[in-house]
Amino acid sequence: MFEMAKKYMSGGVNSPVRAFKSVEMEPIFVKSARKSKLIDINNKEYIDYIQSWGALILGHAHEEVVEEIKKQAELGTSYGLCHELEVEMARLIVKHIPSVEMVRMVNSGTEAVMSAIRLARAYTNRELIVKFEGCYHGHSDGLLVKAGSGALTFGMPSSKGVTEKIVSNTLVARYNDIESVKELFDKYGENIACVIVEPVAGNMGVVLPKQGFLEGLREITKEYGSLLIFDEVITGFRVSINGAQGYYNVLPDITTLGKIIGGGLPVGAYGGRREIMELVSPQGPVYQAGTLSGNPLTLAAGIKTIKIIEKDPDFYSKLDELGKYFEEGIVSALGDFDVKVNRIKSMLSFFFSKQEVDSYEKVMNSDVEIYKKLFKYLYENGILLSPSPFESLFISASHTKEDIEKTVHYFEKFSKKLKE
Numbered sequence: 001m002f003e004m005a006k007k008y009m010s011g012g013v014n015s016p017v018r019a020f021k022s023v024e025m026e027p028i029f030v031k032s033a034r035k036s037k038l039i040d041i042n043n044k045e046y047i048d049y050i051q052s053w054g055a056l057i058l059g060h061a062h063e064e065v066v067e068e069i070k071k072q073a074e075l076g077t078s079y080g081l082c083h084e085l086e087v088e089m090a091r092l093i094v095k096h097i098p099s100v101e102m103v104r105m106v107n108s109g110t111e112a113v114m115s116a117i118r119l120a121r122a123y124t125n126r127e128l129i130v131k132f133e134g135c136y137h138g139h140s141d142g143l144l145v146k147a148g149s150g151a152l153t154f155g156m157p158s159s160k161g162v163t164e165k166i167v168s169n170t171l172v173a174r175y176n177d178i179e180s181v182k183e184l185f186d187k188y189g190e191n192i193a194c195v196i197v198e199p200v201a202g203n204m205g206v207v208l209p210k211q212g213f214l215e216g217l218r219e220i221t222k223e224y225g226s227l228l229i230f231d232e233v234i235t236g237f238r239v240s241i242n243g244a245q246g247y248y249n250v251l252p253d254i255t256t257l258g259k260i261i262g263g264g265l266p267v268g269a270y271g272g273r274r275e276i277m278e279l280v281s282p283q284g285p286v287y288q289a290g291t292l293s294g295n296p297l298t299l300a301a302g303i304k305t306i307k308i309i310e311k312d313p314d315f316y317s318k319l320d321e322l323g324k325y326f327e328e329g330i331v332s333a334l335g336d337f338d339v340k341v342n343r344i345k346s347m348l349s350f351f352f353s354k355q356e357v358d359s360y361e362k363v364m365n366s367d368v369e370i371y372k373k374l375f376k377y378l379y380e381n382g383i384l385l386s387p388s389p390f391e392s393l394f395i396s397a398s399h400t401k402e403d404i405e406k407t408v409h410y411f412e413k414f415s416k417k418l419k420e
């Protein structure tokens, strides 16, 4: 299948990470998925910790979500016109995400971020944006940027096809290093429209914000009249029902969302304070539109997902318990190999590193070779981790203690094998 896929699709995939290149393997082709498990086209079953890269907090094909999608499909799959589910979804997001007073639905996290940046530039009448090394905000041109040479600089394109001119408005700071942000503001503060950050970094593996980091960003942006954007595409409804902003009690000006709010269907959203959101067309002068935005199937799935979460007051503590169990299992199985687990609730990653991993630099210094071997070993035994240590693992509400036990068991076997 992969050979055929490569004939018709670049690299055989529709998104690079699926190619499993970073673990030097070939992709799996999924036949079906239910709860915590995936089945591939060879009928091999896996416990899945990718969970559509965090989009599925209830697990695959949750019965009630599937039922809602079916019901809505009978009523039409897309209208390109207003409908009631849009209002309900907006109400739910505003209810739960503390800094959001108004919201606009889009079709992907990339689109949400792109629109949020446009809005921040319009609101502030400024051009520069600040992002962090190791944070990913989708693949729009201005954000496909890595740190340039030198300590703190204008970024360099991280993809061919993105020009230096386009990224000349993007500054790159270091995650968890508030001084690096201050230096940028000292130099360019009057022209910085916004700082965009993953409040918990999830795209260099999980890196938690150090105490004071998010608060520091809030202070600096306020002082200079710049906007603070929290990219909560992963963390929204993942680390708490109020997102990372509710968990850490730091409120941004604009929030981007995706993944979980689509219940497994394509989605994105951006929202914020009313006076900012009112600049969006047709109320204001910032153009942004979408044929399939607010798609009824997506919203049916997303609304049901949020309502299932809402109904269970212990939803996140149960996920946290599973997460803790997994974390302890990893530490006990791999402790001899200097493993460090970074976890918040149901998102976690582990690094082979002697020191705590709290920066991009330390992520990059961790040992990826052991991870590759571990990935392969678990894969052979029916357990699917993210095919890179720089991606988070996700636990869903449908994972069971037995799933985690089985996983840890194979971690232990791997560890023994490695010591031999």
Ligand code: PLP
Residues within 6 Å of the ligand: 053, 107, 108, 109, 110, 111, 113, 136, 137, 138, 139, 198, 202, 203, 231, 232, 233, 234, 258, 259, 267, 268
């Ligand atoms: N922002 C963050 C934090 C993400 O993790 C991602 C995707 O993983 C995106 C934005 C882009 O979202 P999408 O893949 O839906 O375009």
